Amino acid sequence: MERVEFISQEADFNADTGIRTETMMLNMGPQHPATHGVLRVVLYLDGETVVKAVPYIGYLHRGIEKLCEHITYQQCLPYTDRMDYLASICNNIGYILTVEKLLGIEDAIPERAKTAEVILFELGRIESHLVGIGTNALDLGAMSAFLYCFKERERIYDILETVCGARLTTSYPRVGGLPLDLPDDFEEKVRNFLKVFPATLAEVDSLLTRNRIWIDRTKGVATISAEDAIDLGLTGPALRGSGVPYDVRKAMPYLGYENYDFEIPVANEGDAYSRFLCRMEEMRQSLRIIEQGINNLPDGPYAADLPDVVLPEKELTYTRMESLIRHFVLVYEGFKPPAGEVQHAVENPKGELSYYLISDGTGKPYRMRVRGPSFVNMQALPNMVKGRLLADVIAAIGSLDIVLGEIDR
Amino acid sequence: MSFDFDSLIEAVNSAYPGAVKEKIEYRGETTLIIDKDSISGVCGHLKEMLGFTFLADLTAVDYLEIRTPRYEVVYHVHRFGPEIDENIRLRLKAEVDGDNPKIDSVTYIWSGADWLEREVYDMFGIVFSGHPDLRRILMPEDYEPFPLRKDFDVRDREASKRSFERALREGGG
Structure with missing residues (x-):
């Protein structure tokens, strides 16, 4: 429910017309479908124009950073799903890469695992962008685009389900590689997706890209300049939509992204429409990456040969004493990275996600810090909507593509 | 590098x-x-x-x-x-x-x-x-401890309880 309150200190009486005007405070959220979760924004309105917007966050705070200080490195993985739950696989892979960097075992990860992770990462990106575009369109009244997007998202969830058994909260790769080899029908399913997805993308494209109403609602709305975007620390489509070609996949490549042929789409207007165009083009580029990945998916081992880190195969655990002991030690105590600290960034669908891990030489992280893209991107909202209409706030929140699970952590 | x-x-x-x-x-x-x-x-x-x-x-x-x-x-x-x-x-x-x-x-x-x-x-x-x-x-505005400090007691629910009760009082009124 939206609650309307009047504040009178800024009341102004116009003697000519006899009309009293005052700034109105409108509370939007925390339960509001267009806030994509539990975001609360207090809006100060002059008529329908936003004078000031103050976001309040923290309604979904679970203290993930604190929780992770009390469990082993491997146990932290499921918590990372629950941050950006629209692209949990990307969070998972980002975390795994950070721990691998902390252990110094990046070079031991087999190519098969890396390529599979790239494919899954890009599927996660498409999945997240589909929700981003779909809900942004839905908030602005375009129901059909939303349905097309969500139909296609199911296909990605089906692929994830065959790979790891879960659809939303994947908790999938492990430190050192994959927990199991990819299923036999993985390649077929991904190829099928590559075949059918461009048609849906074209459909969404034709529904929105040149749609008069969509353009009217998003073009020139929620604008942010390149300088402001960098200053505020925006990343992802929010930054590239303002013309800054920064993408972690190109700037600080991980998982061998430097060997893939793809481009970083950039739009220059800095408005909601630019961000939409960036997301659309990014999905096409992701398809290119997935295609290259699936064509070059090597055979061979799927996990690193590192007995100190990787769990033994299940069958060996059941049949061999040594493997059983290893299994117990790894589950109870976890592996122990040498004391030190690393930061690792990945290009999540919504922007730069980086983990900062400090090890004190025990099996539990001394400190785990998550820099979520949504948290930082959300700061741009007051700038974007100032002086705009109330309806543009909805477009701005949608175009920032935030997810509250990651803002609040 | x-x-x-x-x-x-x-x-x-x-x-x-x-x-x-x-x-x-x-x-x-x-x-x-x-x-x-x-x-x-x-x-x-x-x-x-x-x-x-x-x-x-x-x-x-x-x-x-x-x-x-x-x-x-x-x-x-x-x-x-x-x-x-x-x-x-x-x-x-x-x-x-x-x-x-x-x-x-x-x-x-x-x-x-x-x-x-x-x-x-x-x-x-x-x-x-x-x-x-x-x-x-x-955290809530009236919350007192600082959770990521190492001497924060994760089992101590009193601070959260106080914030929650205040929110209930104010919301219910």
Whole structure:
């Protein structure tokens, strides 16, 4: 429910017309479908124009950073799903890469695992962008685009389900590689997706890209300049939509992204429409990456040969004493990275996600810090909507593509 | 990485003598320990003169009973480059005392530091002097403890209970 309150200190009486005007405070959220979760924004309105917007966050705070200080490195993985739950696989892979960097075992990860992770990462990106575009369109009244997007998202969830058994909260790769080899029908399913997805993308494209109403609602709305975007620390489509070609996949490549042929789409207007165009083009580029990945998916081992880190195969655990002991030690105590600290960034669908891990030489992280893209991107909202209409706030929140699970952590 | 960090340290040290206390290399990442009092000057210099226009992250670590000073405020600054090896990420650390923890804010250098500093204040109780709006951000406004401090008792529910009861009183009324 939206609650309307009047504040009178800024009341102004116009003697000519006899009309009293005052700034109105409108509370939007925390339960509001267009806030994509539990975001609360207090809006100060002059008529329908936003004078000031103050976001309040923290309604979904679970203290993930604190929780992770009390469990082993491997146990932290499921918590990372629950941050950006629209692209949990990307969070998972980002975390795994950070721990691998902390252990110094990046070079031991087999190519098969890396390529599979790239494919899954890009599927996660498409999945997240589909929700981003779909809900942004839905908030602005375009129901059909939303349905097309969500139909296609199911296909990605089906692929994830065959790979790891879960659809939303994947908790999938492990430190050192994959927990199991990819299923036999993985390649077929991904190829099928590559075949059918461009048609849906074209459909969404034709529904929105040149749609008069969509353009009217998003073009020139929620604008942010390149300088402001960098200053505020925006990343992802929010930054590239303002013309800054920064993408972690190109700037600080991980998982061998430097060997893939793809481009970083950039739009220059800095408005909601630019961000939409960036997301659309990014999905096409992701398809290119997935295609290259699936064509070059090597055979061979799927996990690193590192007995100190990787769990033994299940069958060996059941049949061999040594493997059983290893299994117990790894589950109870976890592996122990040498004391030190690393930061690792990945290009999540919504922007730069980086983990900062400090090890004190025990099996539990001394400190785990998550820099979520949504948290930082959300700061741009007051700038974007100032002086705009109330309806543009909805477009701005949608175009920032935030997810509250990651803002609040 | 081909970037010459030593000349960067020299440039910073010539502008702020003695500001860089130590340089640490680990797993291909460079960390500079910065004198707490010159942190905002060094950050400003890095941004204006050396092109580190992007603040990637700002956080803190509590080293209770491990180190003195107790806290470290950690900055990750980034310089964009057209080529891969021109993208430089640098970690800065400033040590902050355990009693009355306080450090200069960098919000006037990078506006994006606003919420990040609020979060550090919320979680560690480190005060950023010069911050325009230093309030709690994730925890309730009237919450007293600082959860990410190492001496925070995770089993103690009293503080949360007080906040919750107040919210119930105010909401129900």
